[in-house]
Amino acid sequence: MVELLFAWKHMTMYFACQFIVLSYMGTVRSIPKMVLESLVIAVVCTAATYLLEDVFPVAFVGVLVMILAGIYHHLRHRGKMTNSILMHFDLYTLSLFSNILLGSVAYGIVYAINPVGNWVMTAVLNQTFYIAEMLLICFITGKQKKKKVRPYWFTAFSILCCIIMLCNFVIVMPASITANHAELAFILVAVVSCIGLAVWLWERRRENEEKQKLLIEIKKLRSQVHHYKEFIPAMKRKFDASLEELKRKTTDIKILEKFRPLVEEIDRLYEEQMEESRREFLQASTLAKTGVIFVDALLEQYYERAHKEDISFDVRVFDSPQHLFRRHLIPQLKLEELLGDLLTNAFRAILRKKIRFDEAVEINMGITDDGYYEIDVYDTGEPFPAFILENFGERGLTTGGTGEGIANMLEILQANGITMKISEFDGTVGEFSKCITLRFSGKFEVVLDTKRDIYFHLVCSQESTHTGGGR
Incomplete structure (x- = not known):
């Protein structure tokens, strides 16, 4: 009878964990299918626990089977492997220790009613409390799923569960496991770890193949x-x-x-x-990686904006901007600020056009033949208005922004010895109208190359050059 009650306890714990995971992930819409799949996994996990509980502590076996269950759900494309494993681990830890706590409460209630005690009633009351707790968790996770909000406490709670379970292993395992069993435990952990590593490597290989395709x-x-x-x-x-x-x-x-x-x-x-x-x-295009996480995130943000505005956005990285940071040519934050200002100006130039068709923004990054790193930003937008070029860099002059972007950009260029070249093209529809080139040469200079008859004056410069048809 005692073994039957313990088997039932493990069954309810594993079943509750699986049902909550499936309900939270939302990949199985049918409740009968969720119940059936949760029941099958619970039976397998209970059988494994029953076979190994004489050799290893129950908590140790439970953690391993929950990790395998997390890998199983990942292979079914129900979530990332890390999230799936941590979710199983958290739920099992919560179930294990809440069962202990609820068992103490149930024992206290039964003992208060009947001092002689009744272990069957204690077990039934314990399971009743546990089922109520799991139903409450199902309700909470269901709300989180409907709101599409990932709990902010997920990582912190996972760390807490890891600490609690580690303390349990440190205290319980040395007293209940022999040297031979310790070797078996190490082998078991190694096998589960190898399974997880093999799945992870297989996923990376598949992602790379899909990327190449x-x-x-x-x-x-x-x-x-x-x-x-x-x-x-x-x-x-x-x-x-x-x-x-x-x-x-x-x-x-x-x-x-x-x-x-x-x-x-x-x-x-x-x-x-x-x-x-x-x-x-536009739907099939993907961004090249620069090798700098936050620069990639910045470009991804503009890529999403370009998709909303129906603008083609392309990034070509011939050499990573890590070259700039290793040689201390510019701080990373300043480079991100420059890229943000350049791309914002490019988008505004396109949106200023009264008639838009086949619009595009393109960025090229790399080292030139003479050894200098350059960043080219092409766009199909309107050229700089005359009043901007006549007082290039003066604060307050704007074509729809704050009037601070160009001035801030010139300050960064001047502080880091960067040359800017503004090239204007007589392109037809669908071709680039201008390009802004940043050349990390150690020399601050602003060059305007245009065929327009226009006056160009740099407000806060050390040096400026104007080529073309202007004055």
Whole structure:
């Protein structure tokens, strides 16, 4: 009878842990399926505990089977392996020690009613309290799932559970385990660890393979976009030229009217194909990694913004900006501030355009042939207005921002000896209109390369250069 009650206790603990995990993850919608799967896992874990409890402490076996259960749910694509294992570990630790506490409360209540005591009633009352506790946890985790909020105390609670369980092992295991059993315990831990490591390595390999496949698909998509941009416009230009030649050779309005539906259809085909290929490219594109976590996070933020604004955003990293930090050419925070200002200006230049089509921002990072690190930021937006260039760097001048961005950027460039070159292009639709280049040469200089007849003056500079058609 005692063994049956202990088996029931383990069953309820494992079942409750599995049911709470499945309800929180939300991957199994059907409650009967959740109950059935939780029951099967609980039976397997209980059998393992029953077979090994004479050799190892129950808590030790319970932790190992819960880790394996966490790996199982990860393999079923129900969550990250770390989160899944920690969730199982936390719930098992909570179940184990709350059962001890609730058992003491149940014993006190039964003893107060009947001083002789009744261990069956104590066990039943203990399980009643435990089931009520697990139902309360199910209710709380269900609320968290519906709100899509990860509990802020998750990490802290996991650390607390690890400390509690470690103390339990330190106190209980030396007194209840022999030298031979200690070797078996070490082997058991090693086996479980190897399983976890093998799963982790397999996941990394699969992610790398998927990433390579994605990069191949992106290259194919780039080729497709290039084909659309070259073939369809060429076909449209050829047709327009033929139509103009026909207009010159005939004055018959009826003949020209017959071509109007064809003209409209080609124009529509051109617009639809360009927009469709562009949207597919935006959805499939991925960002290159710079090797600097917070710089990657900054670029990811602008990538998400670009996706919302229907702007193509591309990053090409030929050499990591770690080169700048190793050589102390610029502090990381200042580099992030520069990138933020440059990208914000690029986005604003695009959004200032009255008619937007096939807009893009591109960043290139790397070391040039002469050994200097450069960052190029291309965009298809409007050029700098004349009043900005006439007093470049003056605080308060703005095209929609705070009026501080360019001034702050120039201060950073001057303090770190960085050359800025602003190049303006006479591009057609879909081509870049300007590029801002940062060259980490140890010399502060601002260069404007434009064909516009415009006056360029740097407000707070040591040195500036203007090439092109301006004054």
